[in-house]
Amino acid sequence: MCGIVGYIGNPERTIGVLLNGLKSLEYRGYDSAGICVVSEGERNTVRSEGKLENLKIKIEDKQITAPTGIGHTRWATHGKPTENNAHPHSCGPVSIVHNGIIENYSDLKEELSARGHEFYSDTDTEVLAHLIEEQYEDGVLLEEAVLKGFERVEGSYAVAVLSENEPDKIVALRKFSPLVIAESENEKFIASDVPAILPYSKNIIFLEDGDIAVITSGSIKIYNYSGQEIKRDKKLINWDPVMIEKAGYRHYMLKEIHEQPRAILDTIRGRFSESEFTVEFEELLKFNSKDISKILILGCGTSYHASLIGKYLIESIAGISTEVDLSSEFRYRDNVIDDKTLILSISQSGETADTSEALIAAKEQGAVTIGLTNVEMSKIAREADFTVYTKAGPEIGVASTKAFTTQIITIYMMAVYLAIKRKKIDKDLSKDLIRSLISLPKLMQVALELDSSIKVLAKEFHTYKNFIYLGRGINYPVALEGSLKLKEISYIHAEGYAAGEMKHGPIALIDENMPVVLIAPKHGNYFQKIMGNFQEIKARGGRIIVVTSDSSFQNQLGKDDRIILIPECSELLSPLVTVIPLQFLAYHIANLLGTDIDQPRNLAKVVTVE
Numbered sequence: 328m329c330g331i332v333g334y335i336g337n338p339e340r341t342i343g344v345l346l347n348g349l350k351s352l353e354y355r356g357y358d359s360a361g362i363c364v365v366s367e368g369e370r371n372t373v374r375s376e377g378k379l380e381n382l383k384i385k386i387e388d389k390q391i392t393a394p395t396g397i398g399h400t401r402w403a404t405h406g407k408p409t410e411n412n413a414h415p416h417s418c419g420p421v422s423i424v425h426n427g428i429i430e431n432y433s434d435l436k437e438e439l440s441a442r443g444h445e446f447y448s449d450t451d452t453e454v455l456a457h458l459i460e461e462q463y464e465d466g467v468l469l470e471e472a473v474l475k476g477f478e479r480v481e482g483s484y485a486v487a488v489l490s491e492n493e494p495d496k497i498v499a500l501r502k503f504s505p506l507v508i509a510e511s512e513n514e515k516f517i518a519s520d521v522p523a524i525l526p527y528s529k530n531i532i533f534l535e536d537g538d539i540a541v542i543t544s545g546s547i548k549i550y551n552y553s554g555q556e557i558k559r560d561k562k563l564i565n566w567d568p569v570m571i572e573k574a575g576y577r578h579y580m581l582k583e584i585h586e587q588p589r590a591i592l593d594t595i596r597g598r599f600s601e602s603e604f605t606v607e608f609e610e611l612l613k614f615n616s617k618d619i620s621k622i623l624i625l626g627c628g629t630s631y632h633a634s635l636i637g638k639y640l641i642e643s644i645a646g647i648s649t650e651v652d653l654s655s656e657f658r659y660r661d662n663v664i665d666d667k668t669l670i671l672s673i674s675q676s677g678e679t680a681d682t683s684e685a686l687i688a689a690k691e692q693g694a695v696t697i698g699l700t701n702v703e704m705s706k707i708a709r710e711a712d713f714t715v716y717t718k719a720g721p722e723i724g725v726a727s728t729k730a731f732t733t734q735i736i737t738i739y740m741m742a743v744y745l746a747i748k749r750k751k752i753d754k755d756l757s758k759d760l761i762r763s764l765i766s767l768p769k770l771m772q773v774a775l776e777l778d779s780s781i782k783v784l785a786k787e788f789h790t791y792k793n794f795i796y797l798g799r800g801i802n803y804p805v806a807l808e809g810s811l812k813l814k815e816i817s818y819i820h821a822e823g824y825a826a827g828e829m830k831h832g833p834i835a836l837i838d839e840n841m842p843v844v845l846i847a848p849k850h851g852n853y854f855q856k857i858m859g860n861f862q863e864i865k866a867r868g869g870r871i872i873v874v875t876s877d878s879s880f881q882n883q884l885g886k887d888d889r890i891i892l893i894p895e896c897s898e899l900l901s902p903l904v905t906v907i908p909l910q911f912l913a914y915h916i917a918n919l920l921g922t923d924i925d926q927p928r929n930l931a932k933v934v935t936v937e
């Protein structure tokens with residue numbers, strides 16, 4: 328959470344680069360923002376409560392130019408989202424921006440207070456400014472003061488520090504929170520994440536835990552905490568800056584929903600052979616799938632829902648016993664895993680603390696780990712024994728959409744890969760599975776055409792205060808995902824249930840004020856059962872939106888019920904089609920309610936706190 332930027336270069340460009348960088352990092356937090364710039368003998372700090380727009384308005388009045396600057400967009404952990412708590416925080420000549428949490432900040436604050444330091448904010452970050460200032464005596468360089476100041480700091484951090492006394496310098500360091508650096512002619516850039524610097528350079532240096540970078544207009548030097556200089560290679564990131572724009576869509580979320588067939592194609596490209604009917608994962612060459620007796624999939628939020636679908640896929644295709652756990656739950660319970668357990672950690676950002684810490688804990692217990700993520704060089708990518716990337720491209724909207732579908736398709740391919748490796752399926756079956764895979768992007772494209780009809784449907788339903796989503800089998804997690812989408816962007820209360828569970832309690836909620844979204848693609852066993860659930864809801868006066876591939880369902884509907892017709896598709900891949908109308912429904916309802924769709928209240932795209 329929180330986004331950091333830094334810049335050294337053209338004084339006329341500093342403010343623009345900082346604000347643009349913060350704009351593209353706003354998904355990391357958006358409750359307050361600030362910048363601090365320095366030039367010879369002058370330091371200017373501007374901070375503001377609320378969205379970045381407020382900060383921009385404040386800065387516009389000031390005509391600031393300076394060659395060096397840092398900026399921050401905040402997701403509050405310690406202290407309310409007020410201007411006073413907004414970063415950068417300063418003490419003496421030092422100013423700092425910070426992403427992460429300082430766990431021992433209250434002890435450190437107490438000690439500093441006893442030594443006469445006075446604090447103006449409620450943040451943990453201000454403590455860091457005081458610790459550095461205390462070490463920053465005459466003749467000491469900023470990087471030396473930073474290193475000394477951080478000696479007793481515990482927790483996670485990525486920070487950028489500047490000083491009025493050394494205006495051509497930014498010191499950046501990281502532990503457990505991401506930080507990237509890049510340069511172009513006469514300019515240096517620092518950021519929490521690649522999108523903030525992609526418009527200026529695609530050659531990115533990824534700092535590692537324990538790195539401290541000293542950046543001046545003339546050089547970028549990286550040291551370890553013992554002060555030895557180290558080399559970090561630049562990595563070419565092939566994301567196009569255009570990918571992080573809205574491309575004419577009103578919101579990133581809508582753009583990202585529509586990008587799904589393309590994201591699926593990019594993710595499956597090069598992984599399967601159409602002539603041999605095989606699936607390949609080069610990154611798993613050294614992974615011995617035969618030694619595995621059990622798979623445990625870990626994830627949070629939408630990635631957890633993809634994990635639940637993963638269980639169906641792996642058990643059904645590869646026949647390997649698979650469990651799923653919320654990353655936040657796994658870590659703190661006694662779990663039974665060993666070196667025959669494969670941990671599959673799923674995370675769009677690759678930075679979710681609950682998931683990365685769970686992965687590390689499982690690794691310590693001897694499990695083999697695979698990270699499935701969308702972000703190169705992210706923490707999970709670095710910590711896992713093996714890393715498989717989805718190719719969704721940057722996902723900016725806080726509500727996850729294309730990450731979900733690319734995660735599912737990757738697990739599907741992994742299940743086929745494991746099944747072939749373990750000789751669980753014959754050629755004919757792998758042929759069928761791969762044919763279904765190939766036909767999927769077109770089916771998703773057909774589902775995307777539902778956009779305008781669901782916009783109309785949303786008008787009828789946006790005033791309801793509660794919703795229930797029901798699904799069965801592999802579409803039960805889609806019910807969870809549909810309800811999560813609705814609640815996170817529209818703030819409407821929504822519950823997802825396995826349809827078979829209705830009669831065990833939730834059915835008591837059904838009346839004419841409770842719309843029920845029923846996910847009912849026409850597949851074998853489940854279809855008849857879900858028809859039964861449909862009748863149960865009708866008998867209790869519920870209003871139904873049914874998502875189905877069976878047009879004859881129409882004949883069963885009452886006058887207030889609605890049908891969303893989706894294309895037919897293989898059962899195992901149906902979640903990738905059924906979820907699309909649910910994404911649209913949440914989007915259009917939220918749009919009608921006027922919420923902040925790409926940056927819903929209280930949330931952040933990357934959750935780096937446990």
Ligand code: M6R
Nearest residue numbers: 628629630674675676679726727
């Ligand atoms: O980056 P991750 O996939 O690890 O993120 C996990 C969740 O925080 C995320 O899916 C969250 O639930 C989304 N806002 C859902 O739309």
